[in-house]
Amino acid sequence: MTTLQETDLDLSSASISPLRNYTGKVLTVLSGVFVAIIVIPLAIVLWDVAKEGVHRLNWQTLTQTRFPPPGLSEGGFGHAIVGTLMVLATAATLSFPFGVLAAVYLSEFGRGSKLAYFVKFSCNVLTGVPAIICGLFAYAVAVQGRGFSAFSGGVALAVLMLPIVIRSTEEALLLVPQDLRLASIGIGSTRFQTTMRIVLPTAAPGIVTGLILALARSAGEAAPLLFTAFNNNFWSTNLFGPVATLPVMTYFFAIIPYRPQQELAWAGALVLLAIVLIASLISRFVVYKTKL
Amino acid sequence: MTVTQQKLANVFDVKDLNVYYGSALAVKNVTMAIPERQITAFIGPSGCGKSTVLRCFNRTNDLIPGARVEGKLTYHGKDLYAPNVDPVSVRRRIGMVFQKPNPFPKTIYDNVAYGPRVLGMKVNLDEVVETCLKKAALWDEVKDKLRDSGQSLSGGQQQRLCIARALAVKPDVILMDEPCSALDPISTRRIEELMKELKRDYTIVIVTHNMQQASRVSDMTAFFSVELQGSHRVGELMEYDRTEVIFNSPVKEATRDYVEGRFG
Numbered sequence: 001m002t003t004l005q006e007t008d009l010d011l012s013s014a015s016i017s018p019l020r021n022y023t024g025k026v027l028t029v030l031s032g033v034f035v036a037i038i039v040i041p042l043a044i045v046l047w048d049v050a051k052e053g054v055h056r057l058n059w060q061t062l063t064q065t066r067f068p069p070p071g072l073s074e075g076g077f078g079h080a081i082v083g084t085l086m087v088l089a090t091a092a093t094l095s096f097p098f099g100v101l102a103a104v105y106l107s108e109f110g111r112g113s114k115l116a117y118f119v120k121f122s123c124n125v126l127t128g129v130p131a132i133i134c135g136l137f138a139y140a141v142a143v144q145g146r147g148f149s150a151f152s153g154g155v156a157l158a159v160l161m162l163p164i165v166i167r168s169t170e171e172a173l174l175l176v177p178q179d180l181r182l183a184s185i186g187i188g189s190t191r192f193q194t195t196m197r198i199v200l201p202t203a204a205p206g207i208v209t210g211l212i213l214a215l216a217r218s219a220g221e222a223a224p225l226l227f228t229a230f231n232n233n234f235w236s237t238n239l240f241g242p243v244a245t246l247p248v249m250t251y252f253f254a255i256i257p258y259r260p261q262q263e264l265a266w267a268g269a270l271v272l273l274a275i276v277l278i279a280s281l282i283s284r285f286v287v288y289k290t291k292l
Numbered sequence: 293m294t295v296t297q298q299k300l301a302n303v304f305d306v307k308d309l310n311v312y313y314g315s316a317l318a319v320k321n322v323t324m325a326i327p328e329r330q331i332t333a334f335i336g337p338s339g340c341g342k343s344t345v346l347r348c349f350n351r352t353n354d355l356i357p358g359a360r361v362e363g364k365l366t367y368h369g370k371d372l373y374a375p376n377v378d379p380v381s382v383r384r385r386i387g388m389v390f391q392k393p394n395p396f397p398k399t400i401y402d403n404v405a406y407g408p409r410v411l412g413m414k415v416n417l418d419e420v421v422e423t424c425l426k427k428a429a430l431w432d433e434v435k436d437k438l439r440d441s442g443q444s445l446s447g448g449q450q451q452r453l454c455i456a457r458a459l460a461v462k463p464d465v466i467l468m469d470e471p472c473s474a475l476d477p478i479s480t481r482r483i484e485e486l487m488k489e490l491k492r493d494y495t496i497v498i499v500t501h502n503m504q505q506a507s508r509v510s511d512m513t514a515f516f517s518v519e520l521q522g523s524h525r526v527g528e529l530m531e532y533d534r535t536e537v538i539f540n541s542p543v544k545e546a547t548r549d550y551v552e553g554r555f556g
Contacts, residue, residue: 187383
């Protein structure tokens, strides 16, 4: 046994080389700075939108269902909120079943197969496709010959959401411990039963969060809707006709030189943010509630 | 049929079993017979293939990509690896308890009721849940909180819940893969007592790293050993006999060294 020196028993920070101490402190400060760099712009954006949007955020704006003629300050964007919800509902209906089932295939049935690899690769490529290309695709598939419609807007957003849905669902499924699958199979249930009764319910909170975040992400897209859902100055619930949506409205009104319209654009942006925030909160709540 | 003949009946007959993972041989030349309503323990160093052999008995090895079995393995005289055998129905008859307690994230009641439900068994679920929890010596501790999550229980209770869950589908064999290695000594003792209770109705095969456990609970003991073949390790069944023989007067030197703690 070696004999202990006095210096071996020095447990204060002085025994650590100054360089290590110094580097540790510098890196801590640095990471703090980067956190601030991330958080500050976010806070500024929220503050700006809230400050400007609150002027026109009133009952009339939310419930009136026609856009004001240029320069006038009557009207509101109630129909744009409904239009946004219609487009999002369509996108969800189209992308959720396909996305979740594809993820179930990737995680439960096709793990390691060539097809799974191909699906994952396509999914990665699709993630990188610019939003406006999704819009062009929907234009080619659902608009040409039929005219602008809420439905085609939904198609565009569904294409945009699909890779996010697949990847977030797959991640949620992969988090389910292998032990649970083995336990279920060990009792004599089939893989289908295991997937339906154990894996999906266990992953449900994660899946729901992913779905809602995908929805929130696409809710703010204007580009794919410009030439699919287009715009509408008036109330419309026709799924196969053009509808107004909040992002497109914000885009149009932000670039015209009339103050009332610009204020409406700000208010629209604020409502859009609120929708996204509420959606995230709901997803958190669902996770919290279903945790057994 | 006389009583002695019944006692000698074998549940599993294994003959020249080789298990491969991909092209690599994992366990070779296993020949053994597992007697009915007895506890058979598999002991041996890590990597000797005890768990691998155990998993062959209810075909959970099928789930590992590349796993392949050679030789003959019969269950009550029926070839478990015959082409017309459905692994799902095998697992229904031959239950399994795992190393880490793995209750489903469901209520205690639903954990036990899961098996009968998925198998579509026409039974009174309340009754099944109660009997199985009683058999697993857990009923008194959980009877007032059947609607609580199975994962809210302590480790030892969770493992007994997993045993109750396995019993609910009325298996006749229970395979246990190091069921106590994640538990404290008191919980371990309870599970061991439980195993002795259960062997009146079930055949139990247990893999354990704990030699005292094997000597305490088992009737038969199989000692597996590992040998180096080139760069990879191949497991092998060294000796298989009544537990007192393995621990007191083993035939092979390697077995003696292992049970006396002189190895490596």
